[in-house]
Amino acid sequence: MTFYEQFDDRLSAEDLGLIERARSFCRADFRTRAHEAYLRDQPFDVDIVRQWAELGMLALQVDRSVGGHGASYLCKVRVAQEMAEHSFAAAFALNNMQGMATRLCRDGTAEQQGRFLERMMSGSVIAALAMTEPQGGSDLRKLATHVNRVEGGWLLNGTKSWVTNGTIVNCLMVLAHTATSSGGSDIAGYLVECEDGKGLTRSEIRVPGAQSFRLAEITFKDYFIPATAQLYGPGEAIKTSLEAINAARVHVAAMCVASLRSALGSAAQYCGSRVAFGKDVLQHQGLRWELAQVATQLEAASALVFKAAAAVNDRRDARDLAARAKAFAIPVAVRGIEECIRVMGAVGASSKHRLSMLHSEVRMAAFADGTQEMLLDRIGRTLNEPSDAKPNANVAADTRQS
Ligand SMILES: Cc1cc2nc3c(=O)[nH]c(=O)nc-3n(C[C@H](O)[C@H](O)[C@H](O)COP(=O)(O)OP(=O)(O)OC[C@H]3O[C@@H](n4cnc5c(N)ncnc54)[C@H](O)[C@@H]3O)c2cc1C
Numbered sequence: 001m002t003f004y005e006q007f008d009d010r011l012s013a014e015d016l017g018l019i020e021r022a023r024s025f026c027r028a029d030f031r032t033r034a035h036e037a038y039l040r041d042q043p044f045d046v047d048i049v050r051q052w053a054e055l056g057m058l059a060l061q062v063d064r065s066v067g068g069h070g071a072s073y074l075c076k077v078r079v080a081q082e083m084a085e086h087s088f089a090a091a092f093a094l095n096n097m098q099g100m101a102t103r104l105c106r107d108g109t110a111e112q113q114g115r116f117l118e119r120m121m122s123g124s125v126i127a128a129l130a131m132t133e134p135q136g137g138s139d140l141r142k143l144a145t146h147v148n149r150v151e152g153g154w155l156l157n158g159t160k161s162w163v164t165n166g167t168i169v170n171c172l173m174v175l176a177h178t179a180t181s182s183g184g185s186d187i188a189g190y191l192v193e194c195e196d197g198k199g200l201t202r203s204e205i206r207v208p209g210a211q212s213f214r215l216a217e218i219t220f221k222d223y224f225i226p227a228t229a230q231l232y233g234p235g236e237a238i239k240t241s242l243e244a245i246n247a248a249r250v251h252v253a254a255m256c257v258a259s260l261r262s263a264l265g266s267a268a269q270y271c272g273s274r275v276a277f278g279k280d281v282l283q284h285q286g287l288r289w290e291l292a293q294v295a296t297q298l299e300a301a302s303a304l305v306f307k308a309a310a311a312v313n314d315r316r317d318a319r320d321l322a323a324r325a326k327a328f329a330i331p332v333a334v335r336g337i338e339e340c341i342r343v344m345g346a347v348g349a350s351s352k353h354r355l356s357m358l359h360s361e362v363r364m365a366a367f368a369d370g371t372q373e374m375l376l377d378r379i380g381r382t383l384n385e386p387s388d389a390k391p392n393a394n395v396a397a398d399t400r401q402s
Contacts, residue, residue, distance in 0.1 A: 003261060003302070004078060004081070006302075006303075006306045007074050007077065007078050007306060007309070008078070010074055010310070010313075011072065011074055011075055011078070012072070012075075014069070014071075015071050015072055015074070015075035015078075018056070018057075018060065018069060018071055018075055018079060019075060019078045019079055019082060021055055021056075021057075022055065022057060022079045022082040022083065023082045025051070025052070025055055026082050026083050026085065026086050027086075030048060030083075030086060030087075030090075031086040031087075031354075033045055033048065034048075034086055034087035034090050034212065034357075035086075035087075035354050035357060037211070037212065038087075038209065038211070038212070038354075038357040038360075039351050041208075041209075041211060042211055043089075043093075043167075043211040043212045043213075043214050044087065044089075044090045044093075044212045046168060048090070048094075049094065049097070049123045049126065050122075050123050052094050052123065053121065053122050053123035056068075056069055057079060057094065057098060058094075058097055058098050058101055058120065058121050058122070058123055059098075059101060059121040060075070060076055060079060060098050060102075061073075061076055061098070061101075061102040061105075062101050062102060062105045062117070062121060063105055066105060066113070066117060067118070067121060068101075068105065068121065072313055073247060073309065073312050073313040074309055074310070074313045076095075076098070076251065077250065077251050077254045077305075077309050080095045080251050080254060080255050080258075081254055081255060081257065081258035082258070083095075083255075084254075084255035084256070084258040084259050084262075085258045085259065085261065085262040086262070086354075087212060087357070087358075087361065088255055088256070088259045088358060088361035088362045088364075088365070089210055089211075089212035089213045089361040089364070090212050091255050091258075092164065092213060092252070092255065092361075092364075092365075092368070093164055093165050093212060093213055093214060095251065095255075096128055096129075096164045096165060097120070097123070097126055097127065097128075097165065099248070100120060100127035100128065100129070100171075100173065101117065101120040101121050101127070103173070103244075104116055104117050104120060104127075104191070105117060107231060107232070107240070108191070108231060109228065109231075111228050112191050112228065112229075112231065115193075116171060116191070120171070125170055125171050126165050126168050126169050126170055126171070127169060127170075127171040127172065127173065128163050128164050128165050128166065128169045128171075128172055128173070129163075129164075129172070129173050129241070130160035130163050130172040130173065130174045130175065130192075130218065131143070131160070131175045131241060132160065132161050132162045132163075133145060133158065133159060133160060133161055134159055134161045134217065137161075137162065137367075138370075138371060138373075138374055140175070140187075140238060140241070141187070141238065143158075143175060143176070143177070143187065144158055144177075145157065145158025145159070145160065145174065145175065145176040145177065145220070146158060146176050146177040146178065146185075147176045147177070147178045147188070147190065147225070148179075149179070150224070152226060152227055153224055153225050153226040153227045153228075153229065154178070154190070154224075154225050154227075154229070155222045155223065155224060155225075156174065156176060156190070156192065156199075156220040156222075156223040156224075156225050157220055157221060157222060157223070158176060158219075158220055159217060159218070159219040159220075160172070160174065160217065160218050160219075160220075161205065161217040161218075162205060162215055162217075162367075163215065163216050163217070163218055164213055164214065164215065164368075165213075165214045166202060166204075166205070166214060166215055166216025166217070166218055167202065167204050167214040167215075167216045168214055169194055169216075169218075170193065170194050170195075171191065171192065171193055171194060172191075172192045172194055172218070173189055173190070173191055173192075173231060174189070174190045174192050174220075175187050175188075175189055175237050175238070175241065176188060176189075176190060178234055180234045180235075186234035186235050187234065187235075187237045187238050188230060188232055188233055188234045188235075188236070188237050189230070189231045189232035189236070189237035189240070189241075190225055190229045190230055190231060191229050191230075191231045192220075192223075192225050192229060193225075194218070198223065198224075199220060199221045199222050199223035199224070200218065200219070200220055200221075200223050201218070201219050201221075202216045202217065202218045202219070203216060203217050204216050205217055207364065208360065209356070209357065209359075209360025209361065210360055210361055210364050212361065213361075213364060245322075245369055245370065246312060246318045246319055246322035247312045247318075247322070248368075248369040249308075249322040249323065249325065249326040249369050249370055249375070250305060250308045250309050250312055250318065250321075250322045250325055250326070251309075252326060252330075252365050252368060252369050253301070253304075253305045253308070253322075253325040253326040253328075253329035253330065253365075254305045254309060254325075254329075255365070256301070256329045256330055256332075256333035256334075256362055256365050257298065257301050257302045257305050257329055257333065259333055259337065259358045259361070259362050260294070260298050260301070260332065260333040260336045260337055260340075260362075261298060261302075262354075262358065263336065263337040263340040263341075263354075263355050263358050263359075264291065264294055264295060264298060264336065264340055266340065266344075266353060266354070266355060267291060267294075267339075267340035267341075267343055267344055267348070267355070268282065268291060270344050270347070270348070270353070271287060271291070271343055271344065274344075274345070281343075287343050290339060290343055291339070291340075291343060293339075294336040294339050294340065297332045297336060298332065298336060300328070300332075301325075301328055301329040301332045301333070304321075304324060304325045304328055304329065305325045305329055307321055307325070308321035308322050308324065308325035309325075319378065319382075320378065320379060320382045320385075323370070323375040323376075323378040323379050324375075324379055326365075326369070326370060326375055327372060327375040327376060327379065330362075330365050330366050330372070331366075331372075333362050333365070334359070334362055334363050334365075334366070337355060337358050337359045337362060338359060340355055341353075341355045341356065341359060
């Protein structure tokens with residue numbers, strides 16, 4: 001039985017071919033380049049975006065009719081896992097770009113698709129979601145960014161923070177308050193082409209060891225956006241974002257599983273050849289049991305992630321499963337990688353091995369797409385309901401998102 005067998009058993013030959021393509025790319029020089037960039041405290045080389053696009057990976061879930069691969073959600077998860085075995089942050093960042101192309105293909109107007117879709121698939125337009133603001137991310141409804149109607153469009157004002165790929169994005173889906181026809185205000189979504197200097201400024205958010213997320217804060221001051229930029233009307237934007245979050249939680253959890261699997265492989269290999277007191281250290285029962293614990297938790301996390309991913313893929317209500325998968329997999333991965341570093345002795349923490357990089361990157365998963373408290377809150381709400389995923393038309397729209 002292979003580690004990803006549950007996934008692979010359900011995939012078409014075409015999906016499996018895409019995963020194989022991703023695997024070959026990631027195991028070649030991508031692995032080394034991502035690690036070398038980490039050691040320089042730099043993000044991965046931006047040329048990797050172009051190469052990833054050339055492999056068709058940014059068009060993974062875009063419809064075939066417009067040049068994409070129409071891949072399944074399970075395929076998308078497996079592709080992200082192939083990269084997360086080598087760099088969690090790069091997998092997160094590239095998956096983010098791919099998710100935006102998918103979103104545009106699904107929800108964009110013909111005008112928006114004509115303007116952006118091909119360029120998103122080729123990597124020349126890098127897009128991201130801009131929801132979080134400096135005053136908070138969990139409570140989306142309190143966001144302060146807003147638009148005001150002007151001739152031909154809107155003026156956008158506000159600051160968005162923690163934008164993935166924010167230092168290089170040239171297109172953002174911005175959540176902002178807008179006036180409603182009833183005289184009130186609600187949150188809408190705008191597809192905003194980013195041109196620095198014309199009322200848009202950005203500043204990098206540096207997180208030690210996590211430069212490959214390319215996080216940034218982006219401020220709009222009377223930034224003009226055309227009338228055609230609205231992607232989601234008032235009331236639709238929050239709903240769509242919350243629907244999309246289940247798929248996002250599951251693939252983040254899946255990437256954590258892949259990073260831990262990779263760390264465990266490295267630790268077991270090293271400990272199998274490092275000799276102390278006359279035998280390799282893996283033969284010492286105390287150490288072997290520690291890695292056995294990590295392996296057991298890894299297997300459990302993977303099983304839960306698969307269950308949640310299958311629910312998303314099959315368009316069943318995955319809200320509870322997605323929260324459980326992320327709430328379980330993230331701490332398992334963070335602590336598991338830490339254990340792997342520790343059992344290797346001091347060398348585990350050195351630049352010679354990639355484990356410190358994986359650890360620095362994976363710990364960031366605790367914040368994106370729902371903090372631990374938000375996830376537990378979600379799980380707690382359904383404790384007295386049947387736990388099986390149910391068909392749900394609202395959530396069906398979510399299955400190819402993010
Ligand atoms: C790597 C990375 C990538 C990201 N990418 C993006 C992106 O592309 N676009 C984007 O918009 N955002 C992005 N984010 C931001 C992310 O979505 C937010 O960090 C997240 O929503 C949490 O918001 P916050 O950090 O402002 O914490 P806050 O919302 O301020 O929360 C602070 C603390 O309070 C806790 N808390 C809040 N409410 C409750 C409650 N009701 N009960 C108990 N505890 C509570 C939280 O769990 C947290 O521990 C990214 C973040 C990271 C780390």
